[in-house]
Amino acid sequence: MTNADRWLLPDGIAEILPAQAEDIEQLRRDLLNLYHRWGYDLVIPPVLEFTDSLLTGLGQDLDLLTFKVTDQLSGRSMGIRADITPQTARMDAHSFKREGVNRLCYAGHVVHTRPKSPLATRTPIQAGVELYGEPGLSADIEVVSLLLESLQTAGVTALNIDLGHVGIYRALARATGLNESQELALFALLQQKAVSDIDQWVATEIAQPGMAQLIRQLPTLCGGIEVLSEARSLFSRFVPDALQAIDELNQLAEVIGQRYPAANLYFDISELRGYHYHTGVVFAAFAPGFGDAIANGGRYDHIGEVFGRARPATGFAVDLGALNALGDTVGQLEPAILAPEPTTAEAWAAIQSLRQQGERVVCGLSEASLVREELNCDRELVLEDGQYQVKPLSQ
Numbered sequence: 001m002t003n004a005d006r007w008l009l010p011d012g013i014a015e016i017l018p019a020q021a022e023d024i025e026q027l028r029r030d031l032l033n034l035y036h037r038w039g040y041d042l043v044i045p046p047v048l049e050f051t052d053s054l055l056t057g058l059g060q061d062l063d064l065l066t067f068k069v070t071d072q073l074s075g076r077s078m079g080i081r082a083d084i085t086p087q088t089a090r091m092d093a094h095s096f097k098r099e100g101v102n103r104l105c106y107a108g109h110v111v112h113t114r115p116k117s118p119l120a121t122r123t124p125i126q127a128g129v130e131l132y133g134e135p136g137l138s139a140d141i142e143v144v145s146l147l148l149e150s151l152q153t154a155g156v157t158a159l160n161i162d163l164g165h166v167g168i169y170r171a172l173a174r175a176t177g178l179n180e181s182q183e184l185a186l187f188a189l190l191q192q193k194a195v196s197d198i199d200q201w202v203a204t205e206i207a208q209p210g211m212a213q214l215i216r217q218l219p220t221l222c223g224g225i226e227v228l229s230e231a232r233s234l235f236s237r238f239v240p241d242a243l244q245a246i247d248e249l250n251q252l253a254e255v256i257g258q259r260y261p262a263a264n265l266y267f268d269i270s271e272l273r274g275y276h277y278h279t280g281v282v283f284a285a286f287a288p289g290f291g292d293a294i295a296n297g298g299r300y301d302h303i304g305e306v307f308g309r310a311r312p313a314t315g316f317a318v319d320l321g322a323l324n325a326l327g328d329t330v331g332q333l334e335p336a337i338l339a340p341e342p343t344t345a346e347a348w349a350a351i352q353s354l355r356q357q358g359e360r361v362v363c364g365l366s367e368a369s370l371v372r373e374e375l376n377c378d379r380e381l382v383l384e385d386g387q388y389q390v391k392p393l394s395q
Helices: 003-009 016-039 060-065 083-094 135-151 168-177 180-193 195-203 209-220 225-238 240-259 303-307 320-326 345-356 369-376
Strands: 048-050 067-070 079-082 102-107 123-130 160-165 264-268 281-286 294-299 313-319 337-339 361-363 377-383 387-392
Touching: 016 102, 016 123, 016 135, 016 320, 079 294, 083 102, 083 303, 083 313, 123 135, 123 320, 135 160, 135 209, 135 240, 135 281, 135 294, 135 313, 160 240, 168 180, 168 209, 168 225, 168 240, 180 195, 180 209, 195 209, 209 225, 225 240, 240 264, 240 281, 281 313, 313 320, 337 345, 345 361, 345 377, 345 387
Parallel strands: 160 264, 337 361, 337 377
Antiparallel strands: 048 079, 067 079, 102 123, 123 313, 160 281, 281 294, 294 313, 377 387
16 A cells, blocks of 8 residues: 555545535534524434334435445444434434424535545535424425525525425326336436437327327426416316325425525426435526535425324435535635734733633644634734733734
8 A cells, every 4th residue: 555545535535625615514503593583403313223113214325325344242233324314203213202393413424435426525514303293285385485594504606495395206107007017117218308218108008199189298387386286287187186286386486486586496297306215395496617416305204104193394405515515715824813822820810811711722832923824823922011912913
């Protein structure tokens, strides 16, 4: 192994250096304070736990993203978390049970076996909220509102939210009589927006002309609020069971539009993000210059069943690194006060007094000239006429 190999990090693994780390940590605190003000209680789940609970309820996608190890004490398989949502579901079911609504929030690293996209990190820092115990649309409205508040708190000016509802596709699959393999095949084609492939698939798999027409139009049902009216007209003829889901999207859009008139709401009837475990409204936040979503969320009512306590649930997770890159932070260390090495009790008392006032004070020790430049010192603590005073840094 060469010296260069010793400091190389694996692909998709990144370190965060001081200036950016300060910004991300401040954003983490700001978001957790925001969630606290909305009534969400902070939890800190373990970084790894038994795969029996860690991978429960979220399907094969999470399984493939999870690093697995063997517990040397029990011999059982353990996983390093790739998502915090199932951990909060376990907490709601067993560790922190409430009969009514339970609001939980969190912030921490997750680890992925592979990046979700070519440029994505495999160790993102997530912050998020989960709301348990409320089956109505009011819960979805609250979490979408809180996501928009999160974006504003981070200084993101482009509030772009994509909205969908997996209930629409599930109603279509039932009405069409798709078997499991057909349902999954069409699901994959819709996610790729592969219009020509969808046409070919429909020609061989769907006998009903009306249903065939509807499926072919699915990829085009995306855009502004007017898309919901068009979807309602189409589905009322062939899949009336989907109308409730479309109406829920419409109600959600009305409230969010009133609360956040600057938000750009984009609707995609064929959006099936998290289809294997989501049960209702799904949503994601996007920003110019980022190909991937900076936040994802939705309703997932059945995850608690495997823990013996079925609870309706909805929530979201945001990528703190992406949010920080989009915000208005400058990526510089906070200006500091350069102080001489505290060799007397009076000097030590003066330095500590400044720190208690919230100032960043750096003692120069033996390399004061380097500290000035590298630690962004713009003032200095000097002794004049027997008193310690803070003055602009002399050249």
